[in-house]
Amino acid sequence: MQIVLKNISYNKFNDLNLNINTNSIIGIVGPFGCGKTDLSLLISKKISPDNGEVILDIDNNKIGIITSFSFNEMLYGSVLDFIKKYSIKYSYKIKDIDERVLEIIKMVGLKEEILSKSVFNISKSEKIKVLLSQTLLFNPELIILDNVIEELDNRSKTKLFKLIIKLKKFYNKTIIITSSNINLIYEYIDDLVILDNGNIISYGNKYDVYNSLFKENIYLDYPMIVKFSNLLENKRDISLGNNDCINELIKAIYREFR
Amino acid sequence: MNLLEIKNLTYSFDKKRVFDNINLKVQDNTFISIAGKNCCGKTTLIKILSGNIITNNKISINNIMINPLNKDLIDKEVFVFSPDKQCYSKTVLDELLMDLDNDNLILGKIKKYLKEFNLLEYLNKSPQILNYVERQKLSLIKAIIRKSKLLLMDNIFCYFDKFSKIEFITLLKKYQQELKFSIVLTINNLEDSIFTDRLIIINNGKILEDSSPDQIYKKEKTLKMVDLKLPFNYELFNKLKLYNLIEGQSVDIDDMVNQICK
Numbered sequence: 001m002q003i004v005l006k007n008i009s010y011n012k013f014n015d016l017n018l019n020i021n022t023n024s025i026i027g028i029v030g031p032f033g034c035g036k037t038d039l040s041l042l043i044s045k046k047i048s049p050d051n052g053e054v055i056l057d058i059d060n061n062k063i064g065i066i067t068s069f070s071f072n073e074m075l076y077g078s079v080l081d082f083i084k085k086y087s088i089k090y091s092y093k094i095k096d097i098d099e100r101v102l103e104i105i106k107m108v109g110l111k112e113e114i115l116s117k118s119v120f121n122i123s124k125s126e127k128i129k130v131l132l133s134q135t136l137l138f139n140p141e142l143i144i145l146d147n148v149i150e151e152l153d154n155r156s157k158t159k160l161f162k163l164i165i166k167l168k169k170f171y172n173k174t175i176i177i178t179s180s181n182i183n184l185i186y187e188y189i190d191d192l193v194i195l196d197n198g199n200i201i202s203y204g205n206k207y208d209v210y211n212s213l214f215k216e217n218i219y220l221d222y223p224m225i226v227k228f229s230n231l232l233e234n235k236r237d238i239s240l241g242n243n244d245c246i247n248e249l250i251k252a253i254y255r256e257f258r
Numbered sequence: 259m260n261l262l263e264i265k266n267l268t269y270s271f272d273k274k275r276v277f278d279n280i281n282l283k284v285q286d287n288t289f290i291s292i293a294g295k296n297c298c299g300k301t302t303l304i305k306i307l308s309g310n311i312i313t314n315n316k317i318s319i320n321n322i323m324i325n326p327l328n329k330d331l332i333d334k335e336v337f338v339f340s341p342d343k344q345c346y347s348k349t350v351l352d353e354l355l356m357d358l359d360n361d362n363l364i365l366g367k368i369k370k371y372l373k374e375f376n377l378l379e380y381l382n383k384s385p386q387i388l389n390y391v392e393r394q395k396l397s398l399i400k401a402i403i404r405k406s407k408l409l410l411m412d413n414i415f416c417y418f419d420k421f422s423k424i425e426f427i428t429l430l431k432k433y434q435q436e437l438k439f440s441i442v443l444t445i446n447n448l449e450d451s452i453f454t455d456r457l458i459i460i461n462n463g464k465i466l467e468d469s470s471p472d473q474i475y476k477k478e479k480t481l482k483m484v485d486l487k488l489p490f491n492y493e494l495f496n497k498l499k500l501y502n503l504i505e506g507q508s509v510d511i512d513d514m515v516n517q518i519c520k
Contacts, residue, residue: 030419031419031421031422032389032390032391032417032418032419032422033389033391033392117272121272123296123297123301124296124301125296125297126296126297147417150416150417151296151413151416151446152296152446153295153296153446153485153486154446154485154486154487155295155485156296180417180418180419180422181416181418181419181420183449183490184447221419221420221421224490224491224511225490227511228494228511228514228515231511231512231515232515232518232519235515235516235519236519246490246493246494246497247497249494250494250497250498250501250503253498253503253518254501254503257503257518258501258503
């Protein structure tokens with residue numbers, strides 16, 4: 001699979017080029033209004049660019065995207081019907097579909113009782129998990145989560161990322177996650193696109209991206225862990241390596257200072 | 259005087275007990291954050307306080323009981339920040355004029371606010387084109403113009419980027435000092451409680467903790483039980499202490515770097 005954006009012009013984007021590594025977890029971050037949602041919609045072909053081209057060699061029904069607009073569809077009907085909606089629409093013959101639904105809702109952390117409830121009457125975090133189940137049921141190759149993890153509590157978020165990592169590792173999926181808050185996703189992503197007002201500030205492996213931007217003194221919302229290790233490294237001229245979470249960072253500091 | 263008083267709030271939904279005998283008093287000029295797991299009732303509480311869910315409980319705001327008969331009075335006291343688009347006026351100016359009596363002097367005042375909030379360019383444009391953060395800023399101007407006493411914010415900061423959040427909180431605190439309103443903010447990330455005066459943790463329909471954020475950050479066991487993660491600085495500080503890597507009491511990043519290098 002390849003995801004290539006060529007000379008895209010749309011809204012804030014002007015002649016944007018991007019070649020995204022597939023089979024990885026990609027974060028798209030940047031301040032509010034920088035174009036994250038537009039970029040997600042362009043990649044998923046939900047909108048067409050004014051100029052340029054999006055090259056994506058998979059069928060449209062192999063793209064699963066959840067955005068804030070997805071909640072507008074959750075007005076009536078049971079949770080079970082809602083989860084099965086797209087799979088029926090795309091006329092997938094899913095063997096034992098109800099069993100598969102049960103399997104999936106357990107994976108995302110929902111209880112069986114929810115299936116008979118109305119999609120309108122469940123909480124926001126439950127809605128997110130229901131949307132995820134709906135997406136996973138039709139087994140997409142590319143999954144895009146646009147501003148959806150913010151409302152999840154810590155346990156649900158950790159659980160979701162474990163699932164995402166599994167989907168990448170064992171099922172070769174590509175997952176794109178956008179957020180205004182890099183600290184929420186830094187630990188779990190591989191690659192990173194940093195956007196600002198329609199421009200790509202940087203794209204690449206998350207460690208390379210931030211370390212080089214920090215060295216160049218670029219004013220940016222750095223992940224707190226990156227900021228802290230860079231400050232400490234500069235002060236003592238040491239290397240703490242790349243750390244994803246506080247526990248790893250503490251080990252690295254311990255090695256250097258004890 | 260108490261601005262908000264909740265007496266023995268008990269509420270069930272869908273055969274599930276959401277609140278079990280909750281008592282809460284909030285004074286004016288207070289910034290409260292409310293945390294808890296998903297589905298613990300945070301949004302329900304906001305809906306009850308704004309009169310959108312009707313209960314038989316005794317809840318008063320500025321000594322006015324919340325019930326359908328007092329809806330107009332309550333609407334004067336309470337301002338609800340909504341994540342959804344809910345402006346139907348033609349322009350931002352019209353949207354703000356709605357809350358004012360026709361007064362020619364007022365245009366200057368509106369422009370002053372819009373300028374301070376970095377929204378002046380939208381004066382004659384439709385509120386529909388505002389993004390999420392800008393809509394929240396417009397709401398704050400409306401709350402200020404209305405002189406609302408209680409501002410309800412249902413997890414609005416979770417979508418903010420860092421710099422917008424700093425800008426918003428600075429404006430919010432500036433006008434709080436002037437107008438002495440109180441804020442009830444629900445959160446699912448303790449990072450958003452750092453800048454509040456009082457943190458309440460709800461679990462299984464009851465108030466589990468109610469104290470200053472700093473005090474609650476020390477209760478690691480409780481936080482673990484409700485699965486809330488400490489703000490980055492505090493977690494790092496605790497672990498550096500645990501391994502004797504720092505002395506001192508400051509959770510400031512630069513201070514901690516200096517301490518480690520000492």
